[in-house]
């Protein structure tokens with residue numbers, strides 16, 4: 484069921500996208516003898532789950548000269564992440580500077596961010612329950628580091644003016660205008676210090692933000708909530724309601740995280756003119772030192788869009804179609820099991836030769852659980868494989 488049908492499906496669907504959009508006026512003859520020819524462009528969006536950083540990860544990355552080296556961590560997923568036009572993940576640490584700390588108040592070395600960028604991630608969310616782990620200084624230093632490396636980010640802000648200028652986040656790529664939203668259920672009991680701002684789940688505020696997003700001439704609006712019950716393999720009813728509400732308000736796709744385990748994915752309304760909506764309740768951990776059942780496994784979702792633009796009589800009309808939506812599973816191989824020097828994220832389906840017997844056994848157990856849950860609850864979405 485999870486064999487590589489994704490790309491074949493993309494190619495088949497993409498050729499029909501210019502006739503499938505909700506607002507397209509394609510191939511319409513003008514009042515002269517010319518015919519407006521629609522122009523197609525394509526975009527692949529990949530979203531991964533939570534980038535955690537526990538104490539043992541810091542220790543594994545520390546080198547004898549006092550530097551930190553995370554380059555092993557993403558080697559086996561880099562080709563897939565960097566192939567996406569836009570790759571997004573949740574940056575669930577602060578860059579608060581030394582002393583570097585793991586749970587419960589994360590402060591990661593700056594090299595962690597550099598490795599994440601080197602893997603191919605383009606946009607990071609910071610609206611999560613750990614964004615205040617190192618207080619005002621950490622929130623601001625994290626933003627300063629992201630800004631200094633020109634990394635688009637969303638979820639936390641130094642002040643109201645910065646939020647108003649940068650949120651919702653507009654990402655322009657391949658002629659597409661993606662507008663991203665991100666908000667968190669809470670911040671572990673820590674209060675944000677004025678004038679800093681954290682996006683919380685507040686439907687009055689979110690409704691205003693969606694209204695603003697709609698004024699930004701978006702092709703696609705994506706909400707990335709940080710929500711859910713830790714270790715629960717299915718979403719709770721408030722989050723299901725919130726997902727429905729977000730879609731009803733005009734969000735196109737809802738892609739969540741935080742529970743440290745996977746929760747079901749639904750490709751809804753596939754037959755609609757825009758190709759439908761993804762609701763992914765939880766992408767799970769992407770990298771972490773957690774060892775509870777199902778916390779070693781994560782997912783990346785890949786959405787492939789076609790935009791069709793027609794120019795006629797000085798007027799431009801466009802439509803966007805979601806051609807393909809699929810997910811792939813990843814496994815976090817930890818040194819305590821693998822005997823390797825560092826943590827490594829590897830593809831579940833094609834990583835046998837990268838793992839020892841113990842790691843394979845753990846991966847197989849978690850993958851079997853994930854696939855059992857997904858077979859039962861997922862809607863209209865398939866798994867795909869990639870090579871490390």
Ligand SMILES: [Zn+2]
Pocket residue numbers: 575611612613709740741742
């Ligand atoms: Zn979280």
